[in-house]
Amino acid sequence: MQEKKRAAVEAGYSASYRARESTAPLQIGTGGLVEDGSLLKSARRLRFSPRDVIYREGDSADTIYAIHSGLVKLLSFLPNGRGRIIRLYGRGIWIGLEGLLRRPYEHTAVAVDQVEVYRMSADALRLIEQEDPRHYQHFMVKWHEHLLEADMWISDFSTGSIKSRVARLIKFLSRIQDRNASGHVKLLTCDEMAAILGVTPESVSRVIAEFKRGAILRAPSNADSELYQCNMPELERFALQ
Numbered sequence: 001m002q003e004k005k006r007a008a009v010e011a012g013y014s015a016s017y018r019a020r021e022s023t024a025p026l027q028i029g030t031g032g033l034v035e036d037g038s039l040l041k042s043a044r045r046l047r048f049s050p051r052d053v054i055y056r057e058g059d060s061a062d063t064i065y066a067i068h069s070g071l072v073k074l075l076s077f078l079p080n081g082r083g084r085i086i087r088l089y090g091r092g093i094w095i096g097l098e099g100l101l102r103r104p105y106e107h108t109a110v111a112v113d114q115v116e117v118y119r120m121s122a123d124a125l126r127l128i129e130q131e132d133p134r135h136y137q138h139f140m141v142k143w144h145e146h147l148l149e150a151d152m153w154i155s156d157f158s159t160g161s162i163k164s165r166v167a168r169l170i171k172f173l174s175r176i177q178d179r180n181a182s183g184h185v186k187l188l189t190c191d192e193m194a195a196i197l198g199v200t201p202e203s204v205s206r207v208i209a210e211f212k213r214g215a216i217l218r219a220p221s222n223a224d225s226e227l228y229q230c231n232m233p234e235l236e237r238f239a240l241q
Helices: 001-013 097-101 122-131 132-157 164-177 191-197 203-212 232-239
Strands: 026-028 041-049 053-055 062-070 070-079 083-089 106-110 116-122 184-186 226-229
Touching: 026 184, 041 062, 053 062, 062 097, 083 132, 083 164, 083 191, 097 122, 116 122, 122 132, 132 164, 132 226, 164 184, 164 191, 164 203, 164 232, 191 203
Parallel strands: none
Antiparallel strands: 026 041, 041 116, 053 106, 062 116, 070 083, 070 106, 184 226
């Protein structure tokens, strides 16, 4: 029964592999996604549409990905088969690093919006441990950062009032989306935010509506834009409650 529930959750995402692969080699650097040619010369670029599955929990982690653009959510499945969003990652983040330890993927990775990633063989990356220890150390540092972020998710998104948790999540989204620190944010759906915070979508919707009425979130002036302008001082005030 649990497997059926889990399958039903995953059925909501694209079952087919629709990513489009670039034929031109791309290169990855340790300071982010830069073309210094010092890490890998055989990386390939893949594009995923919203709700496409990048990899699934339990599958062999023979590939590691670096996010070039867009947001990726990691899902963990509870014993009752319900999926819970346990991480959100944006540009410059490496996912699937468990492949370096020859472990299966620990979570299911799904594209939130249009996502572009660089795909690399875990075997090729493991060779770097002998050939270029300095670069390999970079991956270990990234892994440690992921562990620290796990602690942040537990403390920021699982404690406090619903309003304070929503405020913290909006601040987090703005930070990983807005590289210019201009205070803009593209909101997730209420269902997605609820899946992160462990609350009901209705509760999230009420808080978002309150933030809009109080001008903490200002609707975009451009009808085609999905970016809200945040009143960061007010968000911070609620986040600290």
